[in-house]
Amino acid sequence: MTKSVIIGAVLIGVLVLVAVFVLPNGEADPEVPPENGNGEQVAQAEYVGSDSCQGCHSEAYAGWLQTEHPYMIQEADEIWPEAAAALEEALADPESEFVEIGRGHGRIESLDEIQYVVGQRWKQRFVVKTEEGFAFLQSQYYPLGADGPGLYVYGAGRIYEDRCLACHATGFDLEAANNLDRTADDYRLESVTAELGVGCEACHGPGSIHAGSPAADNIQNPRDHSTQAQNDFCGFCHARNNGHVELEGREDPVGYQVGGDLRDVTRPLSLATGENVWRMVIDDETEGYYDREEEGSMRFFADGAARSHRMAYNDLEQNNEKFAAMSCIDCHNPHSENSLTADSFDELCAQCHDETFDIDEIMPLRAMSSNTPDIRTHTFFPGGVGNPNDDVIPMAVPPSDID
Structure with missing residues (x-):
């Protein structure tokens, strides 16, 4: 291939949608429930996670796992060995810009500070925790770069929760992101999302009612x-x-x-x-x-x-x-x-x-x-x-x- x-x-x-049933402030609107294409109201529901879809939709679930969507953000232990080695080399160089967070957030001193990685197939970016929230290192590992595999400068210091997390996760809770203490030791991206990565419910909406009683009119179908x-x-x-x-x-x-x-x-x-x-x-x-x-x-x-x-x-x-x-x-x-x-x-x-x-x-x-x-x-x-x-x-x- x-x-x-x-x-x-x-x-x-294709169909990357997060918080499909919420207002811009992150709250559900009980007066205006979403509708499917047949004009029938889709009941308000809760997020149950993509694994809940696997039993009845095994083929679609298996195919989804082979796309990039599930890996738009994932745990740090999914970092490629080659990327980790390149970052270790950069850490040994006090002048290296590859381990800078940017925007006044300084630089990392250890790979242990990387808590999440973005991407699985074509490139990986690295996310660390700051006092303002989670931010990107100003580098990415790109195996197909014009100058060969390695780290390339790319972006710097953007706070994930404040700019772009809704496209990289499922069920992003804007209200929680704006009100939780981001400096708390137990604060993580799971605190403000239903699922890391772009899951089934990012496209089809919260699935608790559909999972309990499968029917075409209680789940969102973009078609x-x-x-x-x-x-x-x-x-x-x-x-x-x-x-x-x-x-x-x-x-x-x-x-x-x-x-x-x-x-x-x-x-x-x-x-x-x-x-x-x-x-x-x-x-x-x-x-x-x-x-x-x-x-x-x-x-x-x-x-x-x-x-x-x-x-x-x-x-x-x-x-x-x-x-x-x-x-x-x-x-x-x-x-x-x-x-x-x-x-x-x-x-x-x-x-x-x-x-x-x-x-x-x-x-x-x-x-x-x-x-x-x-x-x-x-x-x-x-x-x-x-x-x-x-x-x-x-x-x-x-x-x-x-x-």
């Missing part, structure tokens, strides 16, 4: 919603944005209701509409599109194709025809190791295209999960060229290109 097939598990963007709602559903965690609509500083979809509008919750970077992006112009030529006017990162190449990972939605939205007609889950299966609804790209694409369809022409590897282009563009235009919007406001001040 090729890397380009497997990489779909990273691109998938019951419109095509755009399905794409928005995937886009909550697989669309780059420049912030939450209501909660300053957040970049995850806390408060989203299945079937809702993505733009009610986050501000997606959109070349299709010109929203939330700024165009870098040098000598009358567009150099790229950034996520902020100042101190931002270039998220789209000059031709409009996504430059960063987790942007399949931002790509697809540029193709109005495909966005209206194709759901992410027409092509992607969240219960499959290769994430596709067929065994290969050739087999998948042949369902609608003849043998002249060239996946490497229409969906070239352009976006980068680290410093290597290894993610296929989703604009579906020849050559991967999107639909850049020249009406996007040029930047007043050139930004620094940071990730």
